[in-house]
Amino acid sequence: MTAPTYYLHHVCIYDGEPRTNMWTWLKWYHAIPQYYWGGEEFHLTDQGHVDYTFLACGSAFQVQLEAPPFQFEYERNWAERHGSGLNHVCWIVDSAKASYDHLLANGCKPAQEYTEFGVYNGFVAKDPEGRWIEIMEYVGDFKTPDVEFRPFGIPGLQMFGVTQFTNDLAGQVDWYCAVMDLRPIHGSVESGIVYLADRDYDAASRNVAMILAEPTSAAELVEYEKHGALIGAIDYQAVDFDRAYPDALAAGFAEVSAPALDARTGLNTAVLREPSGNLINLREVFTPNE
Numbered sequence: 388m389t390a391p392t393y394y395l396h397h398v399c400i401y402d403g404e405p406r407t408n409m410w411t412w413l414k415w416y417h418a419i420p421q422y423y424w425g426g427e428e429f430h431l432t433d434q435g436h437v438d439y440t441f442l443a444c445g446s447a448f449q450v451q452l453e454a455p456p457f458q459f460e461y462e463r464n465w466a467e468r469h470g471s472g473l474n475h476v477c478w479i480v481d482s483a484k485a486s487y488d489h490l491l492a493n494g495c496k497p498a499q500e501y502t503e504f505g506v507y508n509g510f511v512a513k514d515p516e517g518r519w520i521e522i523m524e525y526v527g528d529f530k531t532p533d534v535e536f537r538p539f540g541i542p543g544l545q546m547f548g549v550t551q552f553t554n555d556l557a558g559q560v561d562w563y564c565a566v567m568d569l570r571p572i573h574g575s576v577e578s579g580i581v582y583l584a585d586r587d588y589d590a591a592s593r594n595v596a597m598i599l600a601e602p603t604s605a606a607e608l609v610e611y612e613k614h615g616a617l618i619g620a621i622d623y624q625a626v627d628f629d630r631a632y633p634d635a636l637a638a639g640f641a642e643v644s645a646p647a648l649d650a651r652t653g654l655n656t657a658v659l660r661e662p663s664g665n666l667i668n669l670r671e672v673f674t675p676n677e
């Protein structure tokens with residue numbers, strides 16, 4: 388079986404108040420590349436329909452704010468168990484069916500079986516630690532629009548990607564590299580954090596990564612205990628880090644820890660909480676170690 392190529396696209400937040408909470412993101416240099424508030428005529432299944440908003444900030448990676456009622460019962464069950472949380476990471480592929488066969492042959496379990504929705508083909512699988520992986524194959528003209536892939540706004544802010552917490556960092560790095568064809572670009576297993584890039588990563592033009600990390604800080608450990616292995620934080624980097632941080636507070640993000648050197652990454656890092664409660668890491672720009 389030829390392994391599909393996986394490209395990072397978005398992380399989803401279950402957020403019961405997206406119309407209120409999105410203002411915090413918009414005040415922190417984000418844009419809305421697309422929204423789907425179409426009521427019962429769009430992405431309708433026999434179990435529900437969508438309400439979601441995509442937010443972007445200077446990169447190919449985006450955040451999806453998804454609100455009830457949700458398209459499927461299994462999503463409602465997740466929301467009941469976890470409340471607001473970082474629900475899934477989505478990857479774009481050329482063939483969702485090939486990806487479905489590939490991931491299930493490599494230790495994933497289906498959360499939602501392969502489905503042809505008309506505007507896209509896709510499914511949701513659980514990775515070996517149970518985190519949700521959404522796979523999408525665009526069909527026809529349907530596509531969530533991109534924003535410009537360059538540092539944005541006064542502080543040069545970029546939504547950089549997502550952190551997934553694990554207590555088996557070496558095992559999870561091996562799995563994501565072997566199965567989803569990612570490669571390390573920063574950090575190390577020994578330091579407790581590894582930045583992984585997909586095939587299209589380019590520090591100058593497509594600056595996105597998936598980060599695997601052992602939960603370390605008190606805030607991270609609380610999240611890990613609450614949810615189990617989970618998608619733990621959304622990651623940003625800023626050219627003018629010293630400006631991006633107070634701007635985040637002014638926009639309405641809550642402080643978790645003030646800027647300080649993170650020994651794991653060697654980068655100045657602040658931790659914030661977005662309006663529905665999930666962690667945000669803001670770091671200074673780094674130079675990949677490749």
Ligand SMILES: [Fe+2]
Pocket residue numbers: 397399451475477521
């Ligand atoms: Fe999604």
